[in-house]
Amino acid sequence: MTDGSESTEIERPDVLILVNDQKVRVRGPRTTGLEIKDAAIQEGLPIDLGFQLIEELPHDRTRVVGDADVVEVRTDSRFLALAPDDNS
Numbered sequence: 740m741t742d743g744s745e746s747t748e749i750e751r752p753d754v755l756i757l758v759n760d761q762k763v764r765v766r767g768p769r770t771t772g773l774e775i776k777d778a779a780i781q782e783g784l785p786i787d788l789g790f791q792l793i794e795e796l797p798h799d800r801t802r803v804v805g806d807a808d809v810v811e812v813r814t815d816s817r818f819l820a821l822a823p824d825d826n827s
Contacts, residue, residue, distance in 0.1 A: 756816040758784060765812060773806035775818060790820040 754767030758779040765778045772792045779786055792804040795817040804810055804818070 754812045754816070755814050756812050756818065758818045758820055759786070767812045769809050770812055771806065772804040772808050772810070775804070775810075775812075776806075776820060779820060784820070786820040786822075790822055793819040793821065795819065 751766040751770075752768070753764050754770075755762055755764055756775070757763070758775065761779070761782065761784055763775070763779045763782045763784070765775055773788065776786065776788055776790060776792055780788070788806075792806075793801050794804050794810060795801055801819075810816075
């Protein structure tokens with residue numbers, strides 16, 4: 740029995756994605772850009788929260804993911820985290 744103060748959020752499964760070609764475990768299936776960057780930092784990737792996050796989509800398309808943007812992630816999801824001054 741709970742006292743009502745516990746969160747009613749359903750347990751989110753871990754999803755293994757790629758950030759800068761490195762495996763990163765995030766809570767899915769829906770997560771935010773900020774959560775992805777934070778997870779990547781926790782996994783030891785040399786990025787910081789100021790980096791721009793870009794989702795790699797099928798057919799050579801990409802889209803910028805803001806910190807508050809919610810994205811659906813799967814085990815084949817791929818992201819790039821680029822420094823603000825990286826013009827690649």
